[in-house]
Amino acid sequence: MKNIVKKYGDGFPAVNDVSINVADGEFVILVGPSGCGKSTLLRMIVGLEDITDGEMIIGGKVVNDLAPRERNLAMVFQNYALYPHLSVYENIAFPLRLANVDDKTVDQKVREASKTLELDEHLERKPGNLSGGQRQRVAMGRAIVRDADAFLFDEPLSNLDAKLRGQMRSEIARLQKKLGITTVYVTHDQTEAMTLGDRVAVLKRGLLQQLATPRQLYTNPANLFVAGFIGSPPMNFLPATVEGTTVQLPFGSVEIPAAKAEAAAGKGLLIAGIRPEAFEDASVADQSGGGSTFRATVDVVEWLGNEAYAYIPFEAPPEVRKQLEELERDLDGETLRTQLVVGLSGATRIAAGDDAEIWVDTSQMHLFDPSTGENLTMDAENAGDIPGRADRQAVTA
Ligand SMILES: Nc1ncnc2c1ncn2[C@@H]1O[C@H](COP(=O)(O)OP(=O)(O)O)[C@@H](O)[C@H]1O
Ligand SMILES: [Mg+2]
Numbered sequence: 264m265k266n267i268v269k270k271y272g273d274g275f276p277a278v279n280d281v282s283i284n285v286a287d288g289e290f291v292i293l294v295g296p297s298g299c300g301k302s303t304l305l306r307m308i309v310g311l312e313d314i315t316d317g318e319m320i321i322g323g324k325v326v327n328d329l330a331p332r333e334r335n336l337a338m339v340f341q342n343y344a345l346y347p348h349l350s351v352y353e354n355i356a357f358p359l360r361l362a363n364v365d366d367k368t369v370d371q372k373v374r375e376a377s378k379t380l381e382l383d384e385h386l387e388r389k390p391g392n393l394s395g396g397q398r399q400r401v402a403m404g405r406a407i408v409r410d411a412d413a414f415l416f417d418e419p420l421s422n423l424d425a426k427l428r429g430q431m432r433s434e435i436a437r438l439q440k441k442l443g444i445t446t447v448y449v450t451h452d453q454t455e456a457m458t459l460g461d462r463v464a465v466l467k468r469g470l471l472q473q474l475a476t477p478r479q480l481y482t483n484p485a486n487l488f489v490a491g492f493i494g495s496p497p498m499n500f501l502p503a504t505v506e507g508t509t510v511q512l513p514f515g516s517v518e519i520p521a522a523k524a525e526a527a528a529g530k531g532l533l534i535a536g537i538r539p540e541a542f543e544d545a546s547v548a549d550q551s552g553g554g555s556t557f558r559a560t561v562d563v564v565e566w567l568g569n570e571a572y573a574y575i576p577f578e579a580p581p582e583v584r585k586q587l588e589e590l591e592r593d594l595d596g597e598t599l600r601t602q603l604v605v606g607l608s609g610a611t612r613i614a615a616g617d618d619a620e621i622w623v624d625t626s627q628m629h630l631f632d633p634s635t636g637e638n639l640t641m642d643a644e645n646a647g648d649i650p651g652r653a654d655r656q657a658v659t660a
Pocket of ligand 2: 301302303
């Protein structure tokens with residue numbers, strides 16, 4: 264995808280100058296809140312939506328003006344679109360029947376796909392009698408027999424319950440690896456994005472924010488939006504001022520590594536981003552790697568056995584509050600995060616109401632510019648592609 268733009272009739276850019284290079288055999292996720300342009304982008308790949316500007320290139324060939332059937336891609340639909348009156352065998356065979364392929368070839372291809380998908384015992388059954396996972400496999404079988412060059416998924420798991428969603432997620436991951444087929448997968452769920460993707464493209468209002476591996480996104484988010492979107496429970500955002508290597512937070516001050524301090528020097532009021540797991544009960548924390556401790560009054564503790572979460576409310580000045588409110592709107596969130604969520608080991612004895620001593624691994628702290636949202640302390644070498652960044656282009660070889 265090279266500088267892809269989609270403007271609908273009203274001129275609104277649903278996709279705005281997006282460049283993404285999907286490698287052969289790669290599993291790429293398009294993720295972002297509802298309305299950010301994921302489906303539009305996917306539909307432009309398949310050919311179901313006209314491209315306003317930019318180039319869609321598949322296997323070295325510009326396909327902007329090719330009809331969907333000429334692109335040889337397989338869209339695996341959310342509702343599986345299986346025919347209830349046809350057997351599993353005929354459901355898989357369907358695209359071949361449409362193309363008037365001879366019976367012998369059909370049989371060979373269907374049996375080959377059913378072997379890969381472990382559907383051999385179910386070929387004569389009707390889709391209605393299958394589990395959700397089996398139905399998903401039938402839908403994929405139909406895509407496989409076409410020898411498509413890529414699979415495209417648009418939120419295939421969104422109307423399943425949580426347990427089934429987990430199963431299907433691992434099923435899709437397993438099959439994609441087994442088949443080695445290039446896959447683009449749309450979801451609004453950051454967990455799906457993190458667990459499935461080789462690389463993940465995070466979109467916000469039609470704009471690509473960052474294209475990187477799950478680990479890069481998690482450890483080196485380009486901006487507040489990516490930082491707030493990826494990770495659960497989400498990253499904490501706190502007002503912060505930096506002086507030397509000391510960061511003043513609502514609870515007191517902590518020391519940060521010199522390199523981070525340098526990157527944030529002289530910028531005035533900032534937003535510190537710290538993930539819940541960067542904290543620990545100071546009495547059980549392994550502090551050999553450095554970090555910093557502070558005291559705070561704990562409002563609520565949720566103890567889960569293997570871990571615990573402590574909640575510590577704080578006040579944010581208006582500048583920070585405004586930015587956080589906007590962030591919540593962008594993220595489709597409901598809560599304004601003016602409480603710190605601290606992850607603790609299950610061994611903690613900290614209880615509600617305690618004035619607790621808490622350790623924080625400040626090497627994991629990010630500092631964001633509140634006016635632009637930019638992550639000032641990002642390790643640019645390990646952040647993948649960030650459009651608009653001077654030293655990198657969104658499309659790399
Ligand atoms: N057919 C259409 N006509 C006009 N606007 C559309 C159409 N389809 C989508 N949009 C708009 O484009 C934006 C992106 O939509 P979409 O790609 O469906 O987002 P997502 O899949 O990320 O939820 C939304 O603001 C949506 O209202
Ligand atoms: Mg959509």
